[in-house]
Amino acid sequence: MYTRELIKGKKWLAMADGPKHPVTGKRRQISRRGRTKKEAEQKVLAAIAAMKKYKIDKSVVKKMTFEQLAAEWFNYYALTSGNKKGTLRIRNTEIQLLNKFIAKIYIVDITLRDYQEILNDLVAQGYARNTISGAHTTAGMIFKYAVKMNYLKENPISGAVVPKKRLTIEDIENNKIEEKYFEKHELKEFLLATKEFGLDLDFERFYLLAFSGMRSGELCALKWSDINFETNEIRITKTIYSEKNNMRDYELTPPKTAGSIRTIEMEDQIIDMLKDHQRRQKKRKLKSRIDPEEYHNGDFVFARENGYPFVPFNLIPRMHRILKKTSIKKHATPHIFRHTHISMLTEAGVDLPTIMERVGHDDMKTTTQIYTHVTKKMKKDASQKVQQTFGNILNIGSL
Numbered sequence: 001m002y003t004r005e006l007i008k009g010k011k012w013l014a015m016a017d018g019p020k021h022p023v024t025g026k027r028r029q030i031s032r033r034g035r036t037k038k039e040a041e042q043k044v045l046a047a048i049a050a051m052k053k054y055k056i057d058k059s060v061v062k063k064m065t066f067e068q069l070a071a072e073w074f075n076y077y078a079l080t081s082g083n084k085k086g087t088l089r090i091r092n093t094e095i096q097l098l099n100k101f102i103a104k105i106y107i108v109d110i111t112l113r114d115y116q117e118i119l120n121d122l123v124a125q126g127y128a129r130n131t132i133s134g135a136h137t138t139a140g141m142i143f144k145y146a147v148k149m150n151y152l153k154e155n156p157i158s159g160a161v162v163p164k165k166r167l168t169i170e171d172i173e174n175n176k177i178e179e180k181y182f183e184k185h186e187l188k189e190f191l192l193a194t195k196e197f198g199l200d201l202d203f204e205r206f207y208l209l210a211f212s213g214m215r216s217g218e219l220c221a222l223k224w225s226d227i228n229f230e231t232n233e234i235r236i237t238k239t240i241y242s243e244k245n246n247m248r249d250y251e252l253t254p255p256k257t258a259g260s261i262r263t264i265e266m267e268d269q270i271i272d273m274l275k276d277h278q279r280r281q282k283k284r285k286l287k288s289r290i291d292p293e294e295y296h297n298g299d300f301v302f303a304r305e306n307g308y309p310f311v312p313f314n315l316i317p318r319m320h321r322i323l324k325k326t327s328i329k330k331h332a333t334p335h336i337f338r339h340t341h342i343s344m345l346t347e348a349g350v351d352l353p354t355i356m357e358r359v360g361h362d363d364m365k366t367t368t369q370i371y372t373h374v375t376k377k378m379k380k381d382a383s384q385k386v387q388q389t390f391g392n393i394l395n396i397g398s399l
Helices: 037-053 058-062 066-080 085-102 112-124 129-148 169-174 184-197 202-212 216-220 268-287 312-323 336-347 352-358 364-389 391-398
Strands: 002-007 011-018 028-034 233-236 239-241 251-253 262-265
Touching: 002 037, 011 037, 028 037, 066 085, 066 129, 085 112, 085 129, 112 129, 184 202, 184 312, 184 336, 202 216, 202 268, 202 312, 202 336, 216 239, 216 312, 262 352, 336 352, 336 364, 352 364
Parallel strands: none
Antiparallel strands: 002 011, 011 028, 233 262, 239 251
């Protein structure tokens, strides 16, 4: 044990050899400071004792498979990340994808070249780039954990990249920005079809999605206490999650991001619609034959007859049913109303920062694409309107 006085009468430094590094086998010196020589020495001895207690058996590390490492990391991640169940489910799915290739491979044998070939293979098999990127991100966190826990000396996949798939003409044509939102005439056609052919609550839910820009999970989690009928505002503070899409097995969690907590000012027509819906809901509850003790009093805006909320998955078949009643050919899910709302705000002359704030800081790339596309279209339309309105004057130059 080596000790020396740092500040006379105030600070001491103690240093001693601790257990060798479990992977590299190199010498490790442990140092601690204390107000007295004895205190500094005791801190060093305590630190060395703790390291010995949790000493990693090098022979065990050599036989640790990726599958074992991933399982250990996932438990650690679930306890420390604070992420919602939906995110944990996605991470677990990404682990299962990686396990298809390297589940039984010892982590000390995984090389950058082998891992890069896995990424290349996933691209060749036609997996979506987002899927591959997600799996790659998860793999990165797993191996960083391995380094942190001294299982590995360094991250073996550092430097690996997700290959970029070469775009084909078909890819370009199928990735038109117009496919991500409803044009004005399409939205009108869809809402009219909803009013004529929609089932219970279809019109209210899709109408609100289009004019609020909220996510379907935020819509399903909406409570009457979130609506201020005096100020025409809706406060969004939560989303709903149900792993098995079971109305009784749901969980209310904070929305996607901190920026998603927001207050939206709504138009009078939307507020009037919600007031009518609330009156009908109260009447229905009074006439309901359901035992009051069985009624789930969750205060949900869009509740079933028994009071339980709908989950986002319930909106998809309802939407597909209505789309069949229209001439719209776009392959759409309820999320298209979020993008449609962005296009509506853009066409109404709202600036991009305000749009981002209203929709809760959605994906900047998609929002900017829609904003730019609609803005360009508006400029083109403006030129055509000038041509139509002032065509006679413009033609003076050719006289």
